[in-house]
Amino acid sequence: MDPRLLIGPSSPLGLPAPFGFLQFFKVLGFTLHxxxxxxxxxxxxxxxxxxxxxxxxxxxxxxxxxxxxPIFIALGVNLGIVPLLFTQVAYHRVFYPATILMAWPWLxxxxxxxxxxxxxxxxxxALRKGGQSFRPLPQTAGWMSALFxxxxxxxxxxGFSLMTRLSDWPSLWQNTSVAGAPLGIGLNVGDPSLWPxxxxxxxxxxxxxxxYIALDAGFFGSKETEGYRRWVKGFSxxxxxxxxxxxxxxxxxxxxxxxxxxxxxxxxxxPLGILxxxxxxxxxLVWLLMLAQMKRATRSFALLTGxxxxxxxxLNGVSRQVVQNAExxxxxxxxxxxxxxxxxxxxxxxxxxxxxxxVLGWMVAKAAQASGRPTPAG
Amino acid sequence: MHYPWWxxxxxxxxxxxxxxxxxxxxxxxxxxxxxxxLAVETRYAYRTQNRSYLAYLKEHAWFFxxxxxxxxxxxxxxxxxxxGLASPLATETLIHAFVFGWxxxxxxxxxxxxxxxxxxxxxGRLEARIHQVIGWIYAVSAWVSLVLITGIxxxxxxxxxxxxxxxxxxxxxxxxxxxxxxxRTGGAILLAALYVYLHSSFRAKDAxxxxxxxxxxxxxxxxxxxxxxxxxxxxxxxLPESAQANLAGASVLNVLLALALGVLALILGxxxxxxxxxxxxxxxGFAILFLALGIAAVATGEFIREAVRKPYIVYNVVLGxxxxxxxxxxxxxxxxxxxxxxxxxxxxxxxxxxxxxxxxDPAKFRALxxxxxxxxxxxxxxxxxxxxxxxxxxxxxxGSLTQGWTPxxxxxxxxxxxxxxxxxxxxxxxxxxxxxxSKFIRSITPPHPAGMYYGNGR
Numbered sequence: 001m002d003p004r005l006l007i008g009p010s011s012p013l014g015l016p017a018p019f020g021f022l023q024f025f026k027v028l029g030f031t032l033h034x035x036x037x038x039x040x041x042x043x044x045x046x047x048x049x050x051x052x053x054x055x056x057x058x059x060x061x062x063x064x065x066x067x068x069x070p071i072f073i074a075l076g077v078n079l080g081i082v083p084l085l086f087t088q089v090a091y092h093r094v095f096y097p098a099t100i101l102m103a104w105p106w107l108x109x110x111x112x113x114x115x116x117x118x119x120x121x122x123x124x125x126a127l128r129k130g131g132q133s134f135r136p137l138p139q140t141a142g143w144m145s146a147l148f149x150x151x152x153x154x155x156x157x158x159g160f161s162l163m164t165r166l167s168d169w170p171s172l173w174q175n176t177s178v179a180g181a182p183l184g185i186g187l188n189v190g191d192p193s194l195w196p197x198x199x200x201x202x203x204x205x206x207x208x209x210x211x212y213i214a215l216d217a218g219f220f221g222s223k224e225t226e227g228y229r230r231w232v233k234g235f236s237x238x239x240x241x242x243x244x245x246x247x248x249x250x251x252x253x254x255x256x257x258x259x260x261x262x263x264x265x266x267x268x269x270x271p272l273g274i275l276x277x278x279x280x281x282x283x284x285l286v287w288l289l290m291l292a293q294m295k296r297a298t299r300s301f302a303l304l305t306g307x308x309x310x311x312x313x314x315l316n317g318v319s320r321q322v323v324q325n326a327e328x329x330x331x332x333x334x335x336x337x338x339x340x341x342x343x344x345x346x347x348x349x350x351x352x353x354x355x356x357x358x359v360l361g362w363m364v365a366k367a368a369q370a371s372g373r374p375t376p377a378g
Numbered sequence: 379m380h381y382p383w384w385x386x387x388x389x390x391x392x393x394x395x396x397x398x399x400x401x402x403x404x405x406x407x408x409x410x411x412x413x414x415x416l417a418v419e420t421r422y423a424y425r426t427q428n429r430s431y432l433a434y435l436k437e438h439a440w441f442f443x444x445x446x447x448x449x450x451x452x453x454x455x456x457x458x459x460x461x462g463l464a465s466p467l468a469t470e471t472l473i474h475a476f477v478f479g480w481x482x483x484x485x486x487x488x489x490x491x492x493x494x495x496x497x498x499x500x501x502g503r504l505e506a507r508i509h510q511v512i513g514w515i516y517a518v519s520a521w522v523s524l525v526l527i528t529g530i531x532x533x534x535x536x537x538x539x540x541x542x543x544x545x546x547x548x549x550x551x552x553x554x555x556x557x558x559x560x561x562r563t564g565g566a567i568l569l570a571a572l573y574v575y576l577h578s579s580f581r582a583k584d585a586x587x588x589x590x591x592x593x594x595x596x597x598x599x600x601x602x603x604x605x606x607x608x609x610x611x612x613x614x615x616x617l618p619e620s621a622q623a624n625l626a627g628a629s630v631l632n633v634l635l636a637l638a639l640g641v642l643a644l645i646l647g648x649x650x651x652x653x654x655x656x657x658x659x660x661x662x663g664f665a666i667l668f669l670a671l672g673i674a675a676v677a678t679g680e681f682i683r684e685a686v687r688k689p690y691i692v693y694n695v696v697l698g699x700x701x702x703x704x705x706x707x708x709x710x711x712x713x714x715x716x717x718x719x720x721x722x723x724x725x726x727x728x729x730x731x732x733x734x735x736x737x738x739d740p741a742k743f744r745a746l747x748x749x750x751x752x753x754x755x756x757x758x759x760x761x762x763x764x765x766x767x768x769x770x771x772x773x774x775x776x777g778s779l780t781q782g783w784t785p786x787x788x789x790x791x792x793x794x795x796x797x798x799x800x801x802x803x804x805x806x807x808x809x810x811x812x813x814x815x816s817k818f819i820r821s822i823t824p825p826h827p828a829g830m831y832y833g834n835g836r
Binding site: 001005006007008063074075079081084085088096110114334341346348352364370373 | 391451458
């Protein structure tokens with residue numbers, strides 16, 4: 001069956017803003033979402049593993065990561081709204097069918113997230129109370145959370161790979177439906193690109209977690225001992241190296257073993273070729289910055305590392321968007337929808353967005369000023 | 379129609395929306411009312427320099443974060459997930475019409491999260507004035523979030539002039555907007571008091587402190603009640619005629635409405651006799667029971683609000699079975715199976731012999747075997763009826779509803795469902811397709827129950 005037969009019509013309402021605007025916010029939102037999302041995706045596993053070590057500094061680092069995790073999760077969930085919102089506007093013709101074909105696993109995501117989130121709170125609360133009350137429930141909760149986050153990543157990789165893998169829709173539909181209505185139990189496990197996509201994101205998450213650890217030691221860890229900071233710099237550099245190897249291996253698997261030749265040709269030549277190369281080599285720059293930080297540790301270096309890692313994520317976000325559009329091109333032109341711009345709500349949204357960022361900045365500045373003051377007892 | 383239909387046996391997919399929505403609203407209202415409570419009471423505690431009350435409020439803020447930022451936020455995401463799966467066309471329509479409304483809500487949601495964390499984690503380290511301002515940033519952001527989402531949920535019930543203009547503001551400021559904002563604000567204040575009772579009954583050990591908490595959290599309840607009553611009245615008056623008729627005509631809604639009003643009256647009576655007149659009565663058991671009543675009232679109210687929309691998901695814009703009303707004439711002419719993206723693909727895959735020039739030819743169904751005709755009827759049932767009815771058994775099962783019906787009765791219902799009951803969408807297919815659907819329904823209709831005595835001899 002030609003999978004194009006399964007694509008429904010465009011929305012009669014048209015796109016509420018030019019396609020470029022929607023795509024820009026989708027990519028920006030996804031890049032912002034990746035920062036905290038990576039910290040829980042790989043960070044919880046790293047933290048739980050570190051807490052299991054005998055090394056004093058490893059335990060301390062694990063504790064610092066876990067204590068910050070509830071905030072990362074809250075921010076990550078929130079920042080995930082924007083890319084998903086704009087995905088549903090601009091890519092609704094493929095997003096809804098793909099997720100309906102795997103409805104039950106897809107619906108499982110918020111529930112897994114809920115349990116993982118509470119698991120992190122249980123673990124973090126046990127850390128705050130001290131070592132005595134630490135086992136076995138918090139241990140189990142920590143591992144359960146780590147496992148659930150990885151599982152959520154797998155389900156997301158399924159949904160988004162299925163969204164562009166229309167050739168798999170007919171068989172998935174046929175095998176898991178009753179009278180033409182899907183039971184919602186299909187998973188895109190037959191897609192060879194699913195596995196490297198899933199693992200590639202985990203590798204990227206390892207990189208972000210390592211960069212955050214370096215940033216935390218250089219920027220927020222001023223109350224920690226010199227020995228701790230030194231150890232953490234070395235650890236984060238090594239972890240980043242592991243991340244680079246992982247990213248390189250899974251990225252090569254994804255690009256060279258699962259991309260069709262036309263896509264590879266398109267992505268590796270012309271201006272897109274520059275984007276491709278930058279995306280591939282950009283983690284090297286962060287790694288070099290972290291190496292320099294080991295020799296000369298300043299807050300500026302730490303900040304630069306964080307900014308550079310954000311650049312790595314932005315490049316990945318842009319590249320993923322280009323690939324997504326190229327994969328869909330064979331089936332539909334997502335940019336060809338009618339546009340009926342809703343000007344006044346669009347402008348109000350942008351004004352509120354800017355005002356919201358200003359209020360956010362003010363609150364964070366006040367919190368930063370207050371962070372030097374001692375925490376009151378109780 | 380445009381999207382695949384998710385088949386959830388026994389329950390039907392849209393019932394999942396109802397379940398997840400109820401799981402969410404019982405906390406989301408507390409996220410608003412509790413935020414206002416914390417902002418007002420922190421200001422009071424600082425002003426009166428009541429250290430023990432401040433200490434309690436800090437503890438409450440932690441409980442508040444655990445309940446609202448975690449459970450409330452994630453179940454909110456859960457609703458979004460569920461509507462996209464169970465009502466994709468309605469979700470597509472709402473997102474295209476209101477993407478910037480959701481975008482604005484996201485901004486306030488971000489402010490909520492950050493202010494909530496700073497409010498709690500920097501407690502005692504921020505200057506008192508700044509701390510209070512951050513509490514108010516949370517409270518205002520949470521309330522604006524409520525206002526923004528209410529513009530969209532109100533639109534689903536009464537779209538006002540939007541179908542003609544497609545103007546964002548005409549849709550957002552729909553006739554249901556203000557009444558529902560009042561109802562939800564009142565409900566948020568009311569529910570917040572119940573959560574405060576629950577938490578303080580367990581955590582505030584000092585009797586005087588507990589009385590202070592109960593007294594202070596009870597006062598706003600009366601404002602909440604006024605808003606709730608005014609809003610409910612406005613809600614009823616701003617309902618489209620069909621929704622008012624649904625409320626009057628569906629026995630299950632009559633029962634639920636009576637239940638909601640009864641529970642609300644019980645809550646108000648208990649407020650007066652308990653927390654208002656006798657704040658010392660509050661015990662954990664009493665608080666749990668009280669909160670359970672509040673949750674029952676909110677859940678029932680939400681169910682009624684959802685159910686009166688039938689046959690629409692979005693009034694006059696999207697029908698419950700994922701059809702746009704303007705598509706109906708074409709579907710009646712060309713056929714439902716031909717008009718649906720996935721139904722047509724199904725027929726092309728499994729019954730290519732009924733295609734003529736690439737189109738489904740309803741006349742060719744007569745050549746199919748009886749079993750295949752029933753099978754095609756099932757396809758029609760899934761995509762036309764399963765949004766509200768399960769099949770043989772389950773939620774509002776067609777099998778049970780038509781038990782003992784004659785073939786003529788079934789056929790009559792299929793041809794003109796909206797005349798049998800206006801809460802059902804009209805038939806959106808050809809005469810031949812109506813025949814196929816009737817065949818399927820008859821295949822799952824049990825015979826008239828045996829043993830019933832009608833005076834015709836024992």
